[in-house]
Amino acid sequence: MKIKNYRTFWILLSIVFLAIPGVNYGVYGIVSAATSGGKGGGAPIINPFGFPDGWHTICYTSAMLFIMQAILIITLTTNEFSFKTHRQNIIDGWSRSAFIGVKLIGVLLLSVLSTLVVGLTVLGFGYFSGKTGAHVSIWLGSRFLFFYFVQVISYSMIAFVIAVLIKRSGLAIGLFLIYMIVEQVAMGLLTHFMHFTPAEYLPEETTDRLIPFPGIHLISEAEWEHSIPGHLIVAAIYLIIYCVATTRYFLRSDL
Amino acid sequence: MDVLRATGGTYAWFGEPPSEKQRRKIGTLLETPNFYHYLSGERNLRIAAAIKGRGMGDIPRVLDMVKLTERKDSKFSTYSLGMKQRLAIASCMLGNPEVLVFDEPTNGLDPVGIAETRETIRQLAREGKTIVLASHLLDEVEKVCTHVAILQRGQLLMAGDVREVLSNDDIVELGVANGLPDRLSELLAAWPGVRQIKPNEGLMQVFFKEGTTPDTGELNRFCFENGIVLNHLQLRKRSLESKFMEITKD
Numbered sequence: 001m002k003i004k005n006y007r008t009f010w011i012l013l014s015i016v017f018l019a020i021p022g023v024n025y026g027v028y029g030i031v032s033a034a035t036s037g038g039k040g041g042g043a044p045i046i047n048p049f050g051f052p053d054g055w056h057t058i059c060y061t062s063a064m065l066f067i068m069q070a071i072l073i074i075t076l077t078t079n080e081f082s083f084k085t086h087r088q089n090i091i092d093g094w095s096r097s098a099f100i101g102v103k104l105i106g107v108l109l110l111s112v113l114s115t116l117v118v119g120l121t122v123l124g125f126g127y128f129s130g131k132t133g134a135h136v137s138i139w140l141g142s143r144f145l146f147f148y149f150v151q152v153i154s155y156s157m158i159a160f161v162i163a164v165l166i167k168r169s170g171l172a173i174g175l176f177l178i179y180m181i182v183e184q185v186a187m188g189l190l191t192h193f194m195h196f197t198p199a200e201y202l203p204e205e206t207t208d209r210l211i212p213f214p215g216i217h218l219i220s221e222a223e224w225e226h227s228i229p230g231h232l233i234v235a236a237i238y239l240i241i242y243c244v245a246t247t248r249y250f251l252r253s254d255l
Numbered sequence: 256m257d258v259l260r261a262t263g264g265t266y267a268w269f270g271e272p273p274s275e276k277q278r279r280k281i282g283t284l285l286e287t288p289n290f291y292h293y294l295s296g297e298r299n300l301r302i303a304a305a306i307k308g309r310g311m312g313d314i315p316r317v318l319d320m321v322k323l324t325e326r327k328d329s330k331f332s333t334y335s336l337g338m339k340q341r342l343a344i345a346s347c348m349l350g351n352p353e354v355l356v357f358d359e360p361t362n363g364l365d366p367v368g369i370a371e372t373r374e375t376i377r378q379l380a381r382e383g384k385t386i387v388l389a390s391h392l393l394d395e396v397e398k399v400c401t402h403v404a405i406l407q408r409g410q411l412l413m414a415g416d417v418r419e420v421l422s423n424d425d426i427v428e429l430g431v432a433n434g435l436p437d438r439l440s441e442l443l444a445a446w447p448g449v450r451q452i453k454p455n456e457g458l459m460q461v462f463f464k465e466g467t468t469p470d471t472g473e474l475n476r477f478c479f480e481n482g483i484v485l486n487h488l489q490l491r492k493r494s495l496e497s498k499f500m501e502i503t504k505d
Contacts (some may be wrong), residue, residue, distance in 0.1 A: 005294055005298055017297050087285070090275075092306040093279035152296050253260070255257075
């Protein structure tokens with residue numbers, strides 16, 4: 001009801017969901033030009049947008065658009081604080097837990113929707129690009145879609161935590177972007193210069209490692225395969241921490 | 256209203272512990288109207304009605320009551336301060352609650368908005384609603400309320416009929432020429448309507464209950480006939496603020 005007539009939300013959401021196939025189409029064009037793959041290209045040696053590699057390629061490319069969904073979540077959340085409607089909703093008869101619960105469900109729904117759009121994009125590109133072998137199942141590699149979901153909900157929850165704590169839209173978006181950069185720099189310094197490998201389990205990095213740069217299977221697929229359960233468990237722990245922390249904070253703070 | 260986390264103490268609504276269920280039965284306006292700026296007045300009321308568990312059928316009535324029917328489809332962001340406040344009151348009235356809580360309801364309003372809001376509150380009171388109004392504007396309390404309670408640091412200092420608690424008592428200031436202030440206190444204590452006598456900067460201040468202020472000439476003659484010569488005699492009106500300061504001073 002709150003967002004049904006919120007034009008800015010629908011415009012942002014459309015941009016987010018159109019950007020997923022749009023950006024992938026752009027990359028597809030570049031890759032097609034660089035290889036013999038693509039529509040009507042027969043049976044290419046490298047077909048990153050066909051089955052099964054399309055799952056990996058498109059999930060990786062789409063995950064780079066997380067920033068747009070994060071901005072959407074930050075805007076929706078901080079709106080409540082700016083308009084003080086979070087307070088009014090409680091005064092009018094919602095419990096604090098119901099309010100924060102609805103927000104968490106909103107983050108989950110957006111992440112599920114985004115995952116569905118990515119899934120449809122993979123199927124669409126796969127349909128036009130074909131398979132790398134006649135007997136290859138189109139679902140081979142679809143686990144990347146699950147990894148995409150884990151990654152996008154993790155980024156979304158980081159954005160949500162920052163929005164709940166900071167409460168101001170511009171500041172929260174700025175801090176989110178700074179955190180993304182700072183973690184990457186810190187991770188680089190810790191792993192490359194100090195050989196501190198646990199740094200790969202930092203909130204952003206642990207989900208990034210679920211979908212490595214396409215082509216990783218050519219160099220260290222076994223190592224990556226071995227690391228998946230650990231990263232999934234750590235990502236799940238982070239998600240629980242985000243949920244519990246935001247809920248406890250909202251339940252205990254003055255509105 | 257579960258807006259602030261209480262550090263201590265208890266309270267009840269309708270004889271029951273506070274809960275979201277109780278809050279749905281109360282219309283509350285805390286300082287400023289809080290609505291979604293991008294939605295129309297009516298759509299904002301739809302959200303409030305849904306949260307309160309009320310039907311949408313009451314929305315036209317409350318909009319009509321605060322005279323916002325014509326602007327119901329305009330975005331909240333286009334409303335004037337007075338209209339925003341009236342929409343907040345309309346939201347409070349959804350479901351026709353018996354109890355309303357208004358905290359500083361005229362904050363930030365222009366004189367017209369203040370007058371409109373006060374009249375709406377008085378109208379609701381005439382309809383038999385119980386209205387709890389919190390305000391630092393004593394003039395507003397005096398004009399709108401029937402009863403008043405003064406709280407300081409969580410302690411109830413005084414409560415009762417607003418005309419008694421915040422009455423604009425008259426003060427007579429007296430200066431004694433022949434050095435007998437104690438005798439004057441004793442003498443005036445028996446005067447009908449005297450509520451309090453206290454020294455103030457070399458003078459005696461005598462507080463009279465509302466409607467019992469004596470004629471100063473008569474008071475002067477009374478003192479003189481009892482052996483007290485006055486060199487200062489002045490009738491002053493006490494402000495509400497000074498009354499409030501007197502009640503709340505440590």
